Amino acid sequence: MGRRFLASTAALAAVVLIALLSQAPAAGQAPSSAAKATTAGKAWTPPRTPDGKPELQGIWSDNTLTPFERPKNLGAKEFYTDQEVVELAKRVREGRPGEEIEGAQLGAANPQAVRYDLELYGFDRTKLRYTSNRTSLIVGPEGVVPPMLPQARERNAARAAKNKGHEFDSHEQRPLSERCLLMGQEAIPMTPGANEGNLLQIVQGPGYVTLLHEIDHNTRVIPTDGRPHLPQNIRLWQGDSVGHWEGNTLVVDTTNFTNLTAFRGSSENLHLVERFTRAADDTMIYQFTVEDPATWAKPWTAEVPWTKTKGPVYEYACHEGNTMISTILRGARVAEEEAAKKGK
Amino acid sequence: MRTRLTDSVIPGTAAAIVVLLAAIVSAQAPSYRAPRTGDGKPNLNGIWQALNTADWDLQGHAASKGPVPSLGAVFAVPPGLSVVEGGEIPYLPAAAAKKKQNQANWTTLDPEAKCYLPGVPRATYLPYPFQIVQSPQTILMSYEYAGAVRVVNMGAPTKAPADSWMGWSNGRWEGDTLVVDVTSQLDSTWFDRAGSFHSDALHVVERYTPRSADTLTYEATIEDPKVFSRPWKISMPLYRRVEKDAKLLEYKCVEFAEELLYGSLRKKSSN
Numbered sequence: 018m019g020r021r022f023l024a025s026t027a028a029l030a031a032v033v034l035i036a037l038l039s040q041a042p043a044a045g046q047a048p049s050s051a052a053k054a055t056t057a058g059k060a061w062t063p064p065r066t067p068d069g070k071p072e073l074q075g076i077w078s079d080n081t082l083t084p085f086e087r088p089k090n091l092g093a094k095e096f097y098t099d100q101e102v103v104e105l106a107k108r109v110r111e112g113r114p115g116e117e118i119e120g121a122q123l124g125a126a127n128p129q130a131v132r133y134d135l136e137l138y139g140f141d142r143t144k145l146r147y148t149s150n151r152t153s154l155i156v157g158p159e160g161v162v163p164p165m166l167p168q169a170r171e172r173n174a175a176r177a178a179k180n181k182g183h184e185f186d187s188h189e190q191r192p193l194s195e196r197c198l199l200m201g202q203e204a205i206p207m208t209p210g211a212n213e214g215n216l217l218q219i220v221q222g223p224g225y226v227t228l229l230h231e232i233d234h235n236t237r238v239i240p241t242d243g244r245p246h247l248p249q250n251i252r253l254w255q256g257d258s259v260g261h262w263e264g265n266t267l268v269v270d271t272t273n274f275t276n277l278t279a280f281r282g283s284s285e286n287l288h289l290v291e292r293f294t295r296a297a298d299d300t301m302i303y304q305f306t307v308e309d310p311a312t313w314a315k316p317w318t319a320e321v322p323w324t325k326t327k328g329p330v331y332e333y334a335c336h337e338g339n340t341m342i343s344t345i346l347r348g349a350r351v352a353e354e355e356a357a358k359k360g361k
Numbered sequence: 362m363r364t365r366l367t368d369s370v371i372p373g374t375a376a377a378i379v380v381l382l383a384a385i386v387s388a389q390a391p392s393y394r395a396p397r398t399g400d401g402k403p404n405l406n407g408i409w410q411a412l413n414t415a416d417w418d419l420q421g422h423a424a425s426k427g428p429v430p431s432l433g434a435v436f437a438v439p440p441g442l443s444v445v446e447g448g449e450i451p452y453l454p455a456a457a458a459k460k461k462q463n464q465a466n467w468t469t470l471d472p473e474a475k476c477y478l479p480g481v482p483r484a485t486y487l488p489y490p491f492q493i494v495q496s497p498q499t500i501l502m503s504y505e506y507a508g509a510v511r512v513v514n515m516g517a518p519t520k521a522p523a524d525s526w527m528g529w530s531n532g533r534w535e536g537d538t539l540v541v542d543v544t545s546q547l548d549s550t551w552f553d554r555a556g557s558f559h560s561d562a563l564h565v566v567e568r569y570t571p572r573s574a575d576t577l578t579y580e581a582t583i584e585d586p587k588v589f590s591r592p593w594k595i596s597m598p599l600y601r602r603v604e605k606d607a608k609l610l611e612y613k614c615v616e617f618a619e620e621l622l623y624g625s626l627r628k629k630s631s632n
Binding site: 066067068069074185186187188189196197198218220221222223224225227229233234235236238240244245247251253254255329330331332334336337342343346347349350353 | 398399400404406476477478492493494495496497498499500501503507508509510512519522523525526527549606608609610611613615616619622623624626627628
């Protein structure tokens with residue numbers, strides 16, 4: 018790495034020197050315009066890892082103002098103009114506290130939702146930005162999750178009904194996120210959430226790509242050696258992921274989810290395909306397609322641009338610091354005792 | 362006086378000679394040279410696992426009855442030799458008492474029983490595999506147990522932004538050996554099910570040395586002046602999981618620890 022850096026620095030120095038010598042008489046010209054023209058003309062190609070694979074490594078943030086689903090009033094409009102994006106972003110920056118802004122997913126940066134110190138946790142809404150001209154992360158003319166099939170509706174309603182009235186009986190009835198088993202954002206596919214814990218770190222080794230999500234230190238070690246999926250009887254909260262390279266794109270195929278790992282109401286037969294492509298030095302395009310004939314009539318796709326960012330990725334020890342479950346259950350038991358006393 | 366002097370000088374000299382010989386032997390015979398990665402570093406990539414009873418007790422121990430009689434022999438404590446250099450952990454007197462207390466109550470106190478992140482070095486010799494994924498800038502270590510993870514920085518050493526369960530890891534190469542300096546660990550982790558513990562002053566230096574195609578030597582020097590009278594060292598081989606398509610599976614043990622942690626808060630079954 019060091020040697021390669023030295024070599025490229027030396028090469029660059031030589032180019033600069035030659036440029037300086039040849040351009041000496043025309044010192045008034047801007048030398049940067051030539052450099053700009055060459056970079057703009059070519060499609061960006063990612064650097065390579067030591068074993069020759071496209072390099073996706075680094076720390077990324079999937080933070081964006083773009084909402085997951087398209088605001089209804091936009092109809093089939095898939096993209097904003099540059100001017101519209103500028104105006105929307107300005108409205109977010111100058112918005113009154115608590116003001117909802119259609120077309121902007123403020124998440125935790127909406128002061129009504131804030132639980133922490135804005136400065137400390139980086140929820141400063143003036144720092145939020147749109148990461149593309151898309152009007153929604155879901156691509157295509159509809160821009161929304163397709164309607165759920167009747168059978169899926171029934172399945173999900175039956176599950177909710179079973180829990181109804183028993184929400185505080187024990188830890189088993191509490192949501193997976195509260196139990197630190199599976200948090201919204203770490204669950205795959207990865208969707209930007211509440212503008213907190215949006216950091217993702219990618220480390221690549223020969224034959225593997227690893228993805229560390231700051232939320233609950235969730236780590237996926239994805240083999241890219243062409244192996245098959247695990248047998249169907251081994252079911253995992255995060256499914257079983259296998260990857261392969263298509264040109265400069267990492268394609269990851271995931272199956273074997275559990276019957277409790279629901280992504281927007283999906284079943285255990287969810288089939289997820291994720292595509293990771295570097296679009297520039299500081300931009301990754303994360304695209305995913307979900308398919309589940311037991312839930313939706315057709316597959317649907319979303320695209321989330323990730324932005325390279327500085328670390329560090331902090332340790333998110335969710336379970337270790339979980340006082341929520343015991344507090345909620347203790348509260349419920351106390352409430353029951355008091356109700357029983359009153360009843361006597 | 363004279364005899365006492367010779368008594369101490371002769372063993373001292375002998376020890377020095379032994380150390381010198383050991384140094385010469387190790388310098389002359391780098392018995393195994395690891396294959397290289399694309400960027401020319403020793404290649405430690407793979408899924409590794411300890412094959413010993415260190416997680417039961419770092420120190421030597423005979424087999425004993427398990428804590429749950431109804432499980433019979435299934436959860437009895439298997440015997441093992443000490444992985445501690447010199448056999449014993451050099452506790453300060455007060456710490457030795459606390460260790461005994463921990464051991465007496467380990468089923469309810471051990472952070473492993475609660476599925477808490479294991480810290481270093483315990484993560485290495487828990488009875489679950491872990492995977493090393495090596496890039497030039499960073500080395501990621503992913504542990505099957507509790508989905509624990511750490512990213513070893515291989516660049517210029519950096520400082521921890523905060524104390525954490527898995528600590529802050531800065532790595533470097535010394536010949537074929539990966540040396541990892543681990544600081545800023547919380548005082549909440551243990552070293553084994555026998556109650557071996559540490560304070561927030563813990564400093565661990567790990568050494569991963571390839572010793573054959575499918576084995577590494579793992580050494581960890583443990584320093585914690587609040588708990589131990591001197592630094593001490595553990596050492597053990599790690600074995601590569603060589604089976605076809607070996608893979609870390611998910612072991613999110615939170616759901617197996619919840620009854621222990623929250624079971625007493627269940628609604629009474631009468632209603």
